[in-house]
Amino acid sequence: MSARASWVTGADGSGFGIHHLPYGVFRVGAGEPRIGVRIADVVLDLAGAEAADLVLAGGALCQPTLNTFLALGAPQWTAVRQRITELLTDPAHRAAVEPLLVPLDQVRMELPFEVADYVDFYSSEQHASNVGQIFRPGQPPLLPNWKHLPIGYHGRAGTVVVSGTPVLRPQGQRPSKDGPVFGPSARLDIEAEVGFVVGVPSPLGSRVAAADFADHVFGVVLVNDWSARDIQAWEYQPLGPFLGKSFATSIAAWVTPLDALRHAYVAAPEQDPQVLDYLRDEPHVGLDLRLTVSWNGERVSEPPFAGMYWTPAQQLAHLTVNGAALRTGDLYASGTVSGVRRDQVGSFLELTWGGAEPVTVGGTERTFLVDGDTVTITATAPGPDGATIELGEVTGTIRPAC
Structure with missing residues (x-):
């Protein structure tokens, strides 16, 4: 399946484009750690997206690490990824999603998950x-x-x-x-x-x-x-x-x-x-x-x-x-x-x-x-x-x- 074009500036042609969407945990200033996904040179605040009912993951994306989300399993991982892709490609969602995009140079990255073994x-x-x-x-x-x-x-x-x-x-x-x-x-x-x-x-x-x-x-x-x-x-x-x-x-x-x-x-x-x-x-x-x-x-x-x-x-x-x-x-x-x-x-x-x-x-x-x-x-x-x-x-x- 071809990757759809994203409305996010710089995403098309980027190694962090719509076909990638890696997960991480970030802070802004002295704020609490939040789960995000990277596209181009910005981070989509997934905690904010789930709080706004833009993504549904049973509250897993509002946690300070990825562990709760990781435990959900492959069907939920795929469903969330598909939803994020929709949010970042369909212009109809731009007005709701764009305020949740944080420039990379404004964040501090954390260990993305609590390492068990x-x-x-x-x-x-x-x-x-x-x-x-x-x-x-x-x-x-x-x-x-x-x-x-x-x-x-x-x-x-x-x-x-x-x-x-x-x-x-x-x-x-x-x-x-x-x-x-x-x-x-x-x-x-x-x-x-x-x-x-x-x-x-x-x-x-x-x-x-x-x-x-x-x-x-x-x-x-x-x-x-x-x-x-x-x-x-x-x-x-x-x-x-x-x-x-x-x-x-x-x-x-x-x-x-x-x-x-x-x-x-x-x-x-x-x-x-x-x-x-x-x-x-x-x-x-x-x-x-x-x-x-x-x-x-x-x-x-x-x-x-x-x-x-x-x-x-x-x-x-x-x-x-x-x-x-x-x-x-x-x-x-x-x-x-x-x-x-x-x-x-x-x-x-x-x-x-x-x-x-x-x-x-x-x-x-x-x-x-x-x-x-x-x-x-x-x-x-x-x-x-x-x-x-x-x-x-x-x-x-x-x-x-x-």
Whole structure:
């Protein structure tokens, strides 16, 4: 179906046009947080729209976070989206809706949903192979289980922060030739990822099939899973990531609904050996999201999400196969997105090959992050009729350790 033209100035041709309509939570001045949807460079105040009976969602859009709305489920998500589209395209609604549009430069964005649990996967074969070569030289880059299940770990939901929040340099134990030392991380890194936001929960003891992915997952956010590589390298064996990952994970302020990505599905990479039955997803598809990583405003990498070995549906199926319950507001991330070329990797660990091959940023040779550095991750996806969707960016600036 063709996207209708919007009467909102600047919407047509925008990556945040009528074909997108991502959700977020905003404040104006000292006001209370309000749910909104972005179109072009304005935010439609959905709390105001529901209070005026322009949109019906049982009061879910009048809440301070998206969680109540997320729990309503796919039929209601689609109905609300259709109504918002009608409001922003039919000139008959302009007089009622236009007073509810707030310019982006007048708002402060908040964390869009209360994060229930956070899980991070490790689903790029290229990234896993690169890290294996860097951390375990002389050994097989992929461990024997990697192509049989989506590897993941549980993170800290309480340290998920909205885009723009400063990131304090973490401190912890680091290895040295004389044994462990304590202090600020000297190898602070990024991980460019894609996150999936769960709306509809599942009962403890049940499984969610890969085929039911869209019944539970509301939408997508860009993620930067900041990583302290020196802390990580010292602590991660035998139980995996801990303090090297848990100090901050940044997510975009705007959640792109799955309904907006219907034109972005592409065939996922072939999986060999064949996966177990519960991981088979038909159709076996990923998303054609094209990420860009900018370091102090300079583009350094363009990771392609379409090449991820494990799909979001498979990740969800594995996450729940042991009976673990889903909760509204659960966030699970793809793991670092990396392609086959050096300019397609999603971490500076890979970009500089563990710091051994510096890159030039701003005329200076660089390896890992220094205080004051800013990293911004953006992404695009195909929309209807050749349109382009721009996902909400995730950005953060490093501040000195306390």
